[in-house]
Amino acid sequence: MTQTAPLDLIDRKIVAVLMTDATTPIAQIADKVGLSQTPCWKRIQKLEATGVLTRRVALADPAKLGFGLTVFVGVQAPDHGTEWRLAFARAIDALPQVMEAWRMAGDIDYLLRVVVPDMAAYDRFYTALTDAVAIKTVTAQFAMERLRHTTAYPVNTRDR
Template identity: 35%
Template sequence: MQASPKPLDGLDWRILDQLQRDGSATAAEVAEKVGLSQSPCWRRIQRLEEDGIIKRRVALLDRKAIGLNVLIFSHVKLEAHSGDLLTDFREAIRRIAEVQECFVLMGQVDFMLRIVTKDIEAYEALFFEKLSKLPGVREINSMIAVSTVKETTELPLPGLAG
């Protein structure tokens, strides 16, 4: 049986704060910013990764800089909620690269998708060739984002004071 993760302390929270701001930072760079020496900082980072608190470190790309100019949010309603239908829908949605995020919702719609495409025509093709053909789809309502007010990957960390 695996031991439960060690509770996070103030240093852990500061390390997480630094890494979510710059995932490419070295242990030495993080250590300097949080007031710790390199080896203990590295060990803490390793533990945070092993405990699954740090899922992975990635490069965040500017979608517009690579030609993905349109951001769409789509609400999807399914015909029914049988186990196979839900499973088939989830598996199919995972294979569509343009779908960046898919959330299961409670309420009037079943799923919300965050989709990126190069232009409206590309979304139209995606809609007719893939989305509308997903298993069990009854209705799709899509909204195009016209501008971004806030976009971040930084989580509010409860272990950091205000």
């Protein structure tokens, strides 16, 4: 894990604004953080260049796009060698239903967040995954309701 220099209060405020709404005009961001537009824009560019800000995206409602079923898939690897890990990474990269993939510590080796239209589509996903790479076990937890969702990290926007 790489460490970066701690962000000052203004940078944290800029990041917080952009995580809430990346379309916020520079003038509004500058006003909210107490800068003029040019220094604010330069800070945003620096935050992007240093990798603090990695992308600016639009968030969509999965149900309105036809992805009504979210499945958390736990995978146990048959082994932990480099060859299997690379094959698994290729397999999940080829499956666009995988929204997130995490290597875990504990009972499961990998946790995937998968979105599909329905159970039949999940079955097709399962078949494609297990055909692509050897897996010891697969478990699935089907989400019934999303109670909270955010992409904004709880950045401290107060003086420390």
